[in-house]
Amino acid sequence: MRVGVLYSGGKDSTFAAYTAKQQGHQLACLITMMPDSPESYLFHYPNIRWTELAAQTMNVPIMKTKTCEVGESEIQDLATAVNTAKEQYALESIVTGGLASRYQKQRFETVCAEAGLKHFSPFWLKDPETYMRNIIRSDFSVILVSVAAEGLDKSWLGRAVNESMIDELKELNRRLGVHIAFEGGEAETFVLDCPLFTRSIEILGTETHWSGDHGFMEIKDARLVAKA
Numbered sequence: 001m002r003v004g005v006l007y008s009g010g011k012d013s014t015f016a017a018y019t020a021k022q023q024g025h026q027l028a029c030l031i032t033m034m035p036d037s038p039e040s041y042l043f044h045y046p047n048i049r050w051t052e053l054a055a056q057t058m059n060v061p062i063m064k065t066k067t068c069e070v071g072e073s074e075i076q077d078l079a080t081a082v083n084t085a086k087e088q089y090a091l092e093s094i095v096t097g098g099l100a101s102r103y104q105k106q107r108f109e110t111v112c113a114e115a116g117l118k119h120f121s122p123f124w125l126k127d128p129e130t131y132m133r134n135i136i137r138s139d140f141s142v143i144l145v146s147v148a149a150e151g152l153d154k155s156w157l158g159r160a161v162n163e164s165m166i167d168e169l170k171e172l173n174r175r176l177g178v179h180i181a182f183e184g185g186e187a188e189t190f191v192l193d194c195p196l197f198t199r200s201i202e203i204l205g206t207e208t209h210w211s212g213d214h215g216f217m218e219i220k221d222a223r224l225v226a227k228a
Contacts, residue, residue, distance in 0.1 A: 012097030093118035128181035146216035149186035
């Protein structure tokens with residue numbers, strides 16, 4: 001099918017795009033929602049503007065839509081974006097990367113159904129530890145850019161997602177209930193490289209924003225570079 005990927009630049013949407021292509025679907029476009037607020041119920045906030053680089057290195061067109069309100073009005077913004085993308089890119093399905101958020105999945109399915117599109121969520125209810133290890137073993141380079149959970153302090157910002165981190169997250173899950181794949185909003189990620197990319201993303205400058213027990217690493221400058 002010709003699919004549009006609801007794309008944030010993080011691990012879930014990028015791995016969903018990769019999985020869709022592996023299954024023979026055509027990546028017709030990326031759909032990026034750009035919330036004004038980090039409190040968005042549906043959409044990824046940190047460093048969303050850098051999805052443009054990911055689109056360039058994947059050689060896939062991107063459609064970006066700003067959303068100004070938080071809450072149910074975000075759904076209407078998404079519906080408008082999905083319908084526009086459907087017409088512009090002849091989409092048959094929308095791909096999303098969620099694992100466990102019923103709030104998100106129900107709303108994405110409703111938007112797709114009303115647009116006459118299928119909804120493909122390849123990782124729904126997958127085991128989070130297995131899922132995370134599969135991302136690493138698929139040659140994804142991923143870093144944390146936001147944390148908002150007990151047990152995840154400022155030192156986690158910028159860390160690479162790897163096998164040892166997953167071991168740490170398993171322990172935090174046991175002690176504090178932290179979701180191993182961050183499906184509860186415990187953290188947000190950013191993909192620097194993966195098999196879909198023709199070039200890697202190199203971060204040239206960052207600024208950390210921290211408040212109490214949560215914060216994010218803003219990417220101030222980045223560029224595409226040849227793969228090592």
